[in-house]
Amino acid sequence: MTHTPAEKTSLTVLGLGAMGTALARTWLAAGHSLTVWNRTPSRAAALGEEGAAVAGSVSDAVAANRLVVACLLDDASIGEALAGVGLAGKDLVNLTTSTPAEARTRAAWAHERGARYLDGGIMAVPPMIGVPEAAGYVFYSGSRELFEQHRETLGVPAGTRYVGEDAAFAALHDVALLSAMYGMFAGVSHAFALIRDEDIDPVTFAPLLADWLVAMAPSVHQTAEHLRTGDYTQGVVSHLGMQVAGIPTFLSTAEEQKVSPELVSPFFELMRRRLAEASGDESLTGVVDLLRR
Template identity: 45%
Template sequence: MTSSTQTTVTVLGLGAMGRALAAAFVAAGHPTTVWNRSPGKDADLIARGATSVATAAEAVRASDLVVGCLFDHGSVHEVLDPVAGLLAGRPLVNLTSTEPAGARELATWAAANGIPFLDGGIMATPEMIGRPGSALLYSGSSDVFDTFRDVLESLGTAEYFGADAGRASLVDFALLSGMYVMFAGYYHGAAMVREIGMSAEEFGNRAASWLAALLPSLPAAGAQIDTGDYSQVLQPLTFTKAALDAIVSASRDAGVDLDIVGPVRDLVDRQIAAGYGAQSSERAFESLNPRPRIAS
């Protein structure tokens, strides 16, 4: 295994997240080279001890490990295609936010160019990188992950999801979907209580406590979904429909659009229309993903 204290790292891309990654590598004692397509984003990193270079080619040549954190999938190719020959045999970790299909395409491109490739998803904000609570998900080359795990853990906890380069991205986006829908539900509720003069901040305090109390129930709900047996009922779909119908009515009375709550009610309605109203509300999952289950 490569000694983490001797590993040199290059970071390509100095947006907010790229700068945070580079700062964490520097703080962990790794000689770090940085490059960005537009100038002016490296001054703080240079002050901390990073080395800035003018071209991507120089950046790739400088280090044992190359980490890309660029704007999107297209920009990864724009930056790396011209230096593919220099990357041959040099481990590449893509931390650009890339869809699973894009991650798999990059893995195929990397293999064709002899580049050991690992894709990653970042479950953290830039401010969290290198601190407790920061987590990064990886898939692709197990050799790259195993060899450089100590280095990658400079950024946050590191978890490996297998050789399929798209798996980490899929888990990343799935977790983000839960986050965005949770925030959207909060926005809807804040819009409802505006009618009575409650501030969004006050409602946020109430919602944070309420949601925190509910979150521990998610694994049990998931266990029921995994079995496909919804006969053990905590709350039947008919009860959930009545609650959602009432929320929809109250939302209309408060002048709040149904863009968020309406589709949730539709998931429940489809299951009830199919004859499952007496079953557990977790069955609404089947409206989203009715495909046959894959054995774990």
């Protein structure tokens, strides 16, 4: 008996910027029948030569397939591109960067038009798409039924992580992780500024900094456990009181090195505020509560 592989899902991709093109090319390479549309038609030409069907209008692109993946500039672009386009019976997967509130609103907008909806947050840059060893992935939230039906297809360009029925959760996970990244970048910038005018090779310093950040990363698990239990003192080694006592050293060092403390001072101020109203024996977790006020 000859084994016949399962038929691959055909789909439409709206938006052919760097990310949209990377997604489209990966689906094409995997053997999926693909229809593409871009506001600037010339960007679709190369994909047309590679086997994609190039739609002349967004309406034609949406009509071509049940599964429609949008990867446009922003949430407003989704509304503009799909205004007046029939979505009844369609499965709309929105990989356009948006806020949680925008995702919830867009989900309701899609449902009013008879479509099932998934929101996505891409944790990768275009060169990571279609490269499994790069470990990129996409957060998905919204219709679980829709996600499960298309899980295999959605997993072709990058890994998939479903984070809940609430359409906002993919965007929220995305922005939360990226916000932590920018906080790390701020600390890295301050560290390099401190050594910038000294006879210290930044290339030699870099692995020390990277290794230290890796060593500190597991502290997020303690923070999570403290938030879950409400006990901010459990297992604490470097408590809040001790860390606040060290702040003058960091600020004085910045002054001596002629480095602005503007990247670190806001966090130090939060630490001091927390100490003024809580136990010095707790961790830094209480800063989370200050930020929520």
